[in-house]
Amino acid sequence: MSMSAETLLDERSLSKLRWRCRRGLLENDLFIERFFERHGxxxxxxxxxxxxxxxxxxxxxxxxxxxxxxxxxGELDDLQIHRLLHLLREPPDRQNSP
Structure with a gap:
């Protein structure tokens, strides 16, 4: 695993990424916002x-x-994209159950 795989995004980079992730479709925004709430x-x-x-x-x-x-x-078929999609696709919590 590369060193950057272990390095967390700093606050400024995270803020820029969140801004970059704003989308035109509400459905995409819902997936992305839930992802940042859980994993940001x-x-x-x-x-x-x-x-x-x-x-x-x-x-x-x-x-x-x-x-x-x-x-x-194609170029998107790699381990990091698959890992990210797995996290993005996590179902919503059901009334915050464990």
Whole structure:
């Protein structure tokens, strides 16, 4: 594992990433906001870079990935993108149960 895989994003980088992740589709925003609420405080540089790559997609293409209608292909078919999608796809908590 590379050193950056262990390095957490600093507060400024996290803030920039959150701004970059603002989307045009509410559905995408809901997935992304839930992700940041759950994982933002321990987001690594590698996952942050993967998120940046996902944000380059068109809204409908991103939604297809988030809803698992399709899986990453080509340059997006790598371990960090798959790890990130796994975290993004986590179902919402049911009344904060364990």
């Amino acid at each position: 405080d321990r987001l690594t540089e590698d996952l942050g870079a993967a998120m940046t790559r996902l944000m380059e997609l068109a809204d409908n293409d991103l939604l297809d990935l988030l809803l698992a209608r399709r899986e990453p292909e």
